[in-house]
Structure formats: C-alpha cells, structure tokens
Amino acid sequence: MATYNTMQRASILSFLETNIGQAFTVKEIVEGIRSDSAAGCSPSESTVYRIMSDLVKNGIVRRKISQNREYQYRLSNDSMGRISVRCKVCGAVQHIDEKVCSEIIDELKKNASIGTDGDIEILGICDKCK
Numbered sequence: 001m002a003t004y005n006t007m008q009r010a011s012i013l014s015f016l017e018t019n020i021g022q023a024f025t026v027k028e029i030v031e032g033i034r035s036d037s038a039a040g041c042s043p044s045e046s047t048v049y050r051i052m053s054d055l056v057k058n059g060i061v062r063r064k065i066s067q068n069r070e071y072q073y074r075l076s077n078d079s080m081g082r083i084s085v086r087c088k089v090c091g092a093v094q095h096i097d098e099k100v101c102s103e104i105i106d107e108l109k110k111n112a113s114i115g116t117d118g119d120i121e122i123l124g125i126c127d128k129c130k
C-alpha cells in the first residue's frame with residue numbers, strides 16, 4: 001500500500017500548499033481533499049492523522065493546539081506572516097527578514113483591530129526606480 005500512501009501524502013501537501021498561510025485540523029484537511037476532485041482520493045481521518053504525525057516528525061509540517069484544543073497543522077516553510085515589499089513601478093519583490101516580520105506583525109496586532117494570519121505586501125519604490 002506504499003504507493004497509495006504516497007498519493008495521499010502528496011494530496012495533503014498540495015492541499016496545504018494551496019492554502020498556505022492557514023492552519024487546518026485533520027477534519028478540515030480530509031474535507032478539503034474530498035472537495036478537491038483533482039486530488040483523486042479521499043483519505044480517512046485516521047490515515048490523515050498518521051500521515052500528519054509523520055510529516056511533523058520530518059519537520060515538514062508544524063502542529064499547534066487551537067483554541068478548541070484541536071491539533072492544527074500548517075506547513076513549516078510557511079513562516080506565519082511573511083512580509084514582502086513590492087516596487088509599484090517595476091514589480092520587483094523583496095522579502096523582509098523573518099524576525100522583523102514577526103515584530104511588525106506583533107505591532108500590528110497591538111495597534112490595529114485587524115490581525116493578519118497570512119502574507120502582507122507593502123508597496124514602495126525600489127532603488128532602481130527612485
């Protein structure tokens with residue numbers, strides 16, 4: 001059944017990649033894959049649990065406990081709110097250091113009534129276009 005498992009693993013990963021910036025419970029992952037007909041398979045919750053704990057062990061996915069005490073999973077390379085600066089003239093994109101990002105996001109949470117759980121884009125003008 002190795003091939004079958006690999007397929008399910010791939011569809012879980014592609015589901016998480018499509019929805020990068022969000023965390024999901026196993027139930028939500030199962031539903032998400034089922035509603036995506038292109039995935040071509042519908043793994044059971046226990047299968048997804050098994051695959052997810054494997055992905056957590058390998059460091060591909062991070063796990064946290066939600067407010068309803070359920071496990072939520074997100075991709076590890078999804079650094080929880082990345083900030084990019086885009087030049088509005090030429091469209092060049094620069095990424096801000098992860099540490100600085102989390103500081104900015106913390107400040108936003110303190111000062112604004114709207115939090116962010118995904119990517120932030122700041123528009124500016126790059127050195128070349130100044």
Ligand SMILES: [Zn+2]
Nearest residue numbers: 087090126129
């Ligand atoms: Zn530019």
